[in-house]
Amino acid sequence: MIEAEISTEVRQAVSWRSRLRALAGGLADLALPPQCLACQRTTASHGGxxxxxxxxxxxxxxxxxxRLAIPFAYDLGPxxxxxxxxxxxxxxxxxxxVACFDGVARALVHGLKYRDRTELARWIGGWMARSAVEVLAEADVVVPVPLHRWRLWRRRFNQSAVLARELARTATVPFAPAALQRVRATAQQVGLSATERDRNVRGAFRVPPxxxxxxxxxRVVLVDDVYTTGATTRAATRALIRSGATAVDVVVFARVVRGAD
Known part of the structure; x- marks a missing residue:
């Protein structure tokens, strides 16, 4: 009898907590109506x-x-x-x-990277985790592509680290934010040719002792926001392999795809 009463009280407490959460969510929606993550139009729910x-x-x-997440026009076989x-x-x-780097994907990346919209990381990281389920299932550690300390100081946060943390949390894989360092300041990759990009990041990364x-x-999952020519990702991968990683997989939100525009 006593156990039944306790069980009823527990169910009632859970029910009230659920109602309070729903009420709090409704009040939050009134104060801050759900908006599209890309264009800020009103939407039915948050995070979409x-x-x-x-x-x-x-x-x-x-x-x-x-190997490169380049979409095929038709199925060529496994x-x-x-x-x-x-x-x-x-x-x-x-x-x-997750997506080709154009239009909406570019707006989301630029919002996170240049406009301090760090709240986007939760949703972008969730999409990345879903796109890489089998890769994350085999991962031993998640590592972000690092910024040089001077660029990190100017930007105040590393968007790749924020996304990598979200992937690690979602997949319950260890997160190693300091396992890879950018030891040489490099020029901005934007505007450089593929050859110039390779030269720019050569020897820029290392794993500290x-x-x-x-x-x-x-088995390392290396995380970045965008894959363009691959110069940065390849240089970072080589540094990880030199330090004994058995394999490296890469997860990004968007990649440049020729002919996708």
């Missing part, structure tokens, strides 16, 4: 895109190249890789990306 922006977001879904991956094989094993135990013998 309006129908127009969803329609413009170019998702990278199967079939795509498993072992098929892109011509780019054959001509210039990347040092990492696999890449996963204190962090080698976090990398050696581990």
């Amino acid at each position: 895109l309006c129908p127009a922006c969803w329609g413009e977001l170019r998702l990278i879904e199967k079939p795509f190249c498993p 072992e098929a890789v892109s011509a780019e991956a054959i001509a210039d094989p990347p040092p990492f094993d696999r890449m996963r990306a 204190a962090s080698r135990a976090e990398i050696a013998g581990k």
Whole structure:
């Protein structure tokens, strides 16, 4: 009898907590109506895109190249890789990306990166985690592409680290934000050719001695916001492999795809 009364009280307490949460959420919606993450139009719920922006977001879904996340026009078979991956094989094993880097994806990245909209990381990181389920399932550690300390000081946060933390939290994989360092200040990659980008980041990354135990013998997921020519990602991957990583997979929110515009 006493147990039944306690059980009833517990159910009532849970019910009241649920009602209070729903009420708090409703009041929050009145104070701050849900908005599209990209264009700020009013939406039905928080953390989404309006129908127009969803329609413009170019998702990278199967079939795509498993090495470089380049979408295929049609299914070429489970072992098929892109011509780019054959001509210039990347040092990492696999890449996963949510979308092509244009339009809405660019607006989201720029909002996070340049306009201090750090609240976007929760939603962008969630999309990245869903796009990389099988990669994260095999991961031993999640590592962000780092900024040089001077650029970090100017920008105040590293967008790749914020996204990597969200992936690690979602997938319950250890997060190692300091396992990779950018030891040389580099010029902005924007506007540089592919050759210039490679030269710009050559030798720019290293795993500090204190962090080698976090990398050696581990399968690493390297996280960045955007993959353009791949110069930064490749340089960072090589530094991880030199320090004993058994394999590196890459997860980004968006990647440049030629002909996607």
